[in-house]
Amino acid sequence: MNGFERRKSAIKEKIMNTVLEILRTCEPKNIRIADIAAAANVSQVTIYNYFGSKEALVRESFRRYLDSNYARFELFMDGNPTLKEIVQYTIQLDKETFETYSPALFQQMLTSDPELASYIEVLYREQAAPMLVRIIEEGKKKGEISTSMPTATIMAYIGMLKLQSQTLLELAHQSGRSGEFMEEIINLFFYGIRGVEQGQS
Template identity: 30%
Template sequence: MDGYQLRTEKKKEKIRNVAIELFLSFGIEKVSITEIAKKASVSPVTIYNHFGTKDELVRKVITSFIQKEWEDRLDITKRGDLSFHEKIEKMVFETESITGKTNPEFLNSMINGDPELEKMIGEIYHQFLPSIVDFFEEGKKQGYMDPDISTETIMIYLNLLKNAMSGFHFYNDPEKNSKLAKDLTNFFFYGLLNKAPNRK
């Protein structure tokens, strides 16, 4: 990559970072290209040249955000200093924390986007699906999950949850969203158990 390409990539990264910061705080509809350009110290024309329309920028920003969130969660699953149960607890806590601080309009855009965005998010999900299944398989080996549950069943369960999210909506109450995220993440991992199993 030559100097020009490197400068271009850095500029695009700055635009994405500024856009995600503003979208997370204020939602997508209330943030204009002009505002993003001003904070990123570029012209609106530069944003249009690199990303096209605002809708295309939104798709890029949301998919980059989701990609990073998946990567962060998978990094947790690879940590050798945490037990299986501790890894789940950390993922629950981080999901709750992010959701409680994020504008609900942005959250709803992630799970109820346009068809093209939904396709892009689906591709990310399938990219990380094998690693998720591996994580659950490790949980079975460690005795945290029923060893008789097949990999096929785990995949069906994950797909059912993914499809259910398409009709979900977050609220205009950060505390309510935070609790909802925690409940959903707990349900994702523990189902209808009264509490998480306390195993070592």
């Protein structure tokens, strides 16, 4: 990458970071190119030259955010964590996401941008789902998951919990004992309401 390409990449990065910051408090439909340009200290012409439209800029910025989170998760997985550590990390990642961007924002972007929705679907099918299968199969080998439980059933159960992650995080916050509440949810995930006796695993 030559000097011009490095400068162009740095400017694009700055613009996308600015968009992600604005999205914390502003709906995509209310964002103006003029506001992005002013906050990023670039011209509106530069933004149009690099991204073509506001919609394309918002989409690329959000894709970059999703890709960054997935890359963080892959890096975490390289450390060969236990299944419980993976669940804890996933919950923490969800917590960070919902504290940064409202669930309503995600829903609005998916319904208003079919291209972004398609990208997320492909990301799940080609990367996230195979990773989840790998986690489950490795958990079975380590004795962390019952080998009698079909992987497809476990994936369906995890998917159901994932859909309710916002509600769980809100309940944790309302409880006034967020850490303990989420630890109890994790224990329910592993042991059910019967729990596990002291000294058992």
